[in-house]
Amino acid sequence: MNRKIYLIFGLLLNLILFILSYIIPKKRNSILLGCGGRGNLFKGNPKYFYLFLLQNKTQFSCVFTTGNKKIYERLNNKNYPVVFKYSLNGFWSVLRNQYIIIDESAKDVSYLGVLLGNFNIV
Numbered sequence: 001m002n003r004k005i006y007l008i009f010g011l012l013l014n015l016i017l018f019i020l021s022y023i024i025p026k027k028r029n030s031i032l033l034g035c036g037g038r039g040n041l042f043k044g045n046p047k048y049f050y051l052f053l054l055q056n057k058t059q060f061s062c063v064f065t066t067g068n069k070k071i072y073e074r075l076n077n078k079n080y081p082v083v084f085k086y087s088l089n090g091f092w093s094v095l096r097n098q099y100i101i102i103d104e105s106a107k108d109v110s111y112l113g114v115l116l117g118n119f120n121i122v
Helices: 002-021 044-056 069-077 088-096
Strands: 027-033 061-066 082-084 097-101
Touching: 002 088, 027 044, 027 088, 044 061, 044 097, 061 069, 061 088, 069 082, 082 088, 088 097
Parallel strands: 027 061, 027 097, 061 082
Antiparallel strands: none
């Protein structure tokens, strides 16, 4: 029963994301990054690209999204731009960022394995 509720809730949120992705304007040169394990890890290419963007002060603004509270707190304590995936701010970040960089699947930044709509996913 719990799994069915999660699936229905995820479908509803993705439907809302789909509709709003065509209405909400994107921030230019902004990147949202997420990493494997359903968005609960901080590793691999998204991690190192995120750190590169922060250290080199490029024209791109970036934010990392995670569903792991420990990773969120660790990045937040370093004053790195980070959002908790299961928050209103995380939902808003998916809509507003011009580019989304993922590691394994759309679950890295969203609620299901598919993210349909007006998104530039790498």
